[in-house]
Amino acid sequence: MRLDRRLGRTRSILAGAAFFLLARASLAQEASTTGALERFQPSVAGDALFGVPSPGASGHLVPRAKAVVDFGLRPLSIQDGDTRYAIVSQQTFLHVNASLALWDRLLVSLDMPFALTQGGDSPTVLGVPFTSPQSAEVGDLRIGARVRLFGEDRGAFQVGLGGYLVAPTGPSGYAAEGAVRGEPHVVMGGRVDRFLYSVSLGTTLRASARPHTFDARAGAAVVFGQDFFQIGPELSLSTPFTREVLVDTPDTRISVASPVSAELLVGAKLRPLPFLVVGAAAGPGLTQGYGTPVFSAVGSIGYEPQASPADKDTDGDDIPDKRDACPDTPGPENDDPHKNGCPPDADGDRIADKHDACPNEPGPKNEDPAKNGCPVDTDGDRIADKQDACPSEPGPKSADPRKNGCPPDTDDDSIRDVVDACPTDPGVPNEDPKKNGCPPDRDADTVPDKTDACPDVPGKPDAEPQLNGCPKVEVTNEEIVIRRQIRFRFGQSSQYQTVDPMSDDLLHEVRDAILKHPEIELIEVQGHADAMGADEYNQILSQSRADSVRAWLIKRGIPPEKLVAKGYGASVPVGSNDSKEGRQQNRRANFVIIKKKEP
Structure with a gap:
C-alpha cells in the first residue's frame, strides 16, 4: 500500500501486475478503471519466439497460421488495508493468428483474440465499486505488417520495421480497449549456428484515455537438430509515458503500484513435422504494473512451414537454393531439374562421381570408400544383389540367371557342392551330412530309389534292372x-x-x-x-x-x-x-x- 495525501484524504492502493509496460501523458481528472489487461501479445505465425517478433519474412506466398492459448493469474488486484481483492482473478485468451510472407521480405498478419474465461471479486474499495468480468468476450483485432530492411533471412544480423493497427472489435472492458491503438516497432535479430535472438523496441499509441507506453521485448533460444527443438527465455517490458491513475477524486486517488510492467517466460517449441510447430511457455510477473499477472502460461500449435529465401545460395554455385537440386553441394547448371546444381553423377545415385567407387552403377552411400555408391552386394562376391540369385552366399558369375552368384551346384539340386554328399547326382536335403543332397534311398542299400527294383528291401547293385537293389x-x-x-x-x-x-x-x-x-x-x-x-x-x-x-x-x-x-x-x-x-x-x-x- 502507498499513501499520498491530496485535498484531505488521499490513499494510494497497490493494484496490478503485467507483462508489457503501460504509460500515458497525463491524467488531470478521474481515470477509467477499465482497459485491455492482457500484456502478452503473440508473435506472428512463423516467428521463432512466443511473444517477441522476428525481423525477417521468410518465403513468398507462404501462408502460416497458429492458435495460441494464454492464461494469466491475477492480472489486476487492489489492496485495502490488509486485504487484497482481485478485480480480475484470471483471464484465458485464445488467439487465432495468420500470416502471409511475400517476396522473402514483407509479412502481413492478423490476430484475433477471444477471452474464453474471466473472473474476479467485483470489490468495492473506499466507496469505489470495481466490476469484475465474468463471461467470455471478444478482444480487439490486430492487423500487422513488417518488412525486413537489412540483412539476409536467417542471417546473423537483420533489421526489420513493423507495426500493428488494433481495431476495436470487442466491447470496452478488460478484454478489449474500445478504441483504436497503433503499435509501431523496430526489430533487430538473427541466427548464428544454433543460437537465435530477437529484440523489439516500440510504442503503443492509444485513442482511449489510457496512457501511451514504451514497449520493449527481447528473447533468445538454442535450436537443436534441423529446427526440430528449441528452448529459451523471453522478457517483456512496458512503461507509461506518465503515471497511470485509475481513480482521482477530491477524497480518493487510486494509481498503479508500479510504473513498469515486466514479465518473464521460458518456453520450448517442437517441430515434429516440417510444417507443424507446437510450443509451451510459462513464467512469473516481475512487477506490479497494470495487467501484469502473478503467473502466466502459454501453449501454441501452428501450421508454420519453413521456406528458403528466393535468392539464397547455400553452396555458392550461383544457383539459388529453390532451383538447386543439391543446395548444400556446389555443381554446374543442368537442364534436368533433378540434377541442376549437383556435382557430376553419371549413374544418378546422388553420389558425386569423385566420391563414387562405382560411378557408372547406381548404389547407396557407404562409409567404406571402396563401396560408396556401389550396388548392394551383401555376400561380397562382386555381383550386385539385384543380379545375384544367391545374394547372401558368395558364388561365381554364371550366364544362367538362376545360378549367377550362387555357390557351385554341379547336379543342380539346389544343394551346393560343398555340403552335397552326392555332388554329381541330384538329390534331396538330409540332416545326415553323409546323405545330404543324395538321391532318396529308403532302404539305405546305396541303390537310389528311382533305380532300385526293391526300394524298401536292402539289396546290392545289379546290372539287371529288375534285380538292381534287390536281395539275392x-x-x-x-x-x-x-x-x-x-x-x-x-x-x-x-x-x-x-x-x-x-x-x-x-x-x-x-x-x-x-x-x-x-x-x-x-x-x-x-x-x-x-x-x-x-x-x-x-x-x-x-x-x-x-x-x-x-x-x-x-x-x-x-x-x-x-x-x-x-x-x-x-x-x-x-x-x-x-x-x-x-x-x-x-x-x-x-x-x-x-x-x-x-x-
Whole structure:
C-alpha cells in the first residue's frame, strides 16, 4: 500500500501486475478503471519466439497460421488495508493468428483474440465499486505488417520495421480497449549456428484515455537438430509515458503500484513435422504494473512451414537454393531439374562421381570408400544383389540367371557342392551330412530309389534292372527264394554236375539265411532241368544239381540232417521249353521249407 495525501484524504492502493509496460501523458481528472489487461501479445505465425517478433519474412506466398492459448493469474488486484481483492482473478485468451510472407521480405498478419474465461471479486474499495468480468468476450483485432530492411533471412544480423493497427472489435472492458491503438516497432535479430535472438523496441499509441507506453521485448533460444527443438527465455517490458491513475477524486486517488510492467517466460517449441510447430511457455510477473499477472502460461500449435529465401545460395554455385537440386553441394547448371546444381553423377545415385567407387552403377552411400555408391552386394562376391540369385552366399558369375552368384551346384539340386554328399547326382536335403543332397534311398542299400527294383528291401547293385537293389535271397513261409540262378559246370560226365564257383556268393547268402532261421528244421533242395533231353537223362541231371548244392551247403556249415536233395527232371517247368529264355528259367535249383518248429 502507498499513501499520498491530496485535498484531505488521499490513499494510494497497490493494484496490478503485467507483462508489457503501460504509460500515458497525463491524467488531470478521474481515470477509467477499465482497459485491455492482457500484456502478452503473440508473435506472428512463423516467428521463432512466443511473444517477441522476428525481423525477417521468410518465403513468398507462404501462408502460416497458429492458435495460441494464454492464461494469466491475477492480472489486476487492489489492496485495502490488509486485504487484497482481485478485480480480475484470471483471464484465458485464445488467439487465432495468420500470416502471409511475400517476396522473402514483407509479412502481413492478423490476430484475433477471444477471452474464453474471466473472473474476479467485483470489490468495492473506499466507496469505489470495481466490476469484475465474468463471461467470455471478444478482444480487439490486430492487423500487422513488417518488412525486413537489412540483412539476409536467417542471417546473423537483420533489421526489420513493423507495426500493428488494433481495431476495436470487442466491447470496452478488460478484454478489449474500445478504441483504436497503433503499435509501431523496430526489430533487430538473427541466427548464428544454433543460437537465435530477437529484440523489439516500440510504442503503443492509444485513442482511449489510457496512457501511451514504451514497449520493449527481447528473447533468445538454442535450436537443436534441423529446427526440430528449441528452448529459451523471453522478457517483456512496458512503461507509461506518465503515471497511470485509475481513480482521482477530491477524497480518493487510486494509481498503479508500479510504473513498469515486466514479465518473464521460458518456453520450448517442437517441430515434429516440417510444417507443424507446437510450443509451451510459462513464467512469473516481475512487477506490479497494470495487467501484469502473478503467473502466466502459454501453449501454441501452428501450421508454420519453413521456406528458403528466393535468392539464397547455400553452396555458392550461383544457383539459388529453390532451383538447386543439391543446395548444400556446389555443381554446374543442368537442364534436368533433378540434377541442376549437383556435382557430376553419371549413374544418378546422388553420389558425386569423385566420391563414387562405382560411378557408372547406381548404389547407396557407404562409409567404406571402396563401396560408396556401389550396388548392394551383401555376400561380397562382386555381383550386385539385384543380379545375384544367391545374394547372401558368395558364388561365381554364371550366364544362367538362376545360378549367377550362387555357390557351385554341379547336379543342380539346389544343394551346393560343398555340403552335397552326392555332388554329381541330384538329390534331396538330409540332416545326415553323409546323405545330404543324395538321391532318396529308403532302404539305405546305396541303390537310389528311382533305380532300385526293391526300394524298401536292402539289396546290392545289379546290372539287371529288375534285380538292381534287390536281395539275392529272401526267406518266406514256404521257401527260401533266390532271385538269381545257380550256375553249374560239368563234372566227369555230362550227367553229373557241380556248382560253378561264380555262384558261391549266391549260395553264401542262402547258407546265411538258413543259419539266421534256426526254426527251419528241414529244407528240400530241388533240382530242375529243361525238356531238351530224355526224361531219364533229365532226372539224373536234376538230381545231380540238387546233390551238388546240398553238398556245397553241408561243406560250409549246414547240418546234413537239415537238407534233403531231390531231382524233379523237367516235370516242374516255370518257363516255356519252346524258347531259349524259357529253357534257361527251367534249369534251376529251389529251396523248399519242409518242416519248421512250431512257434
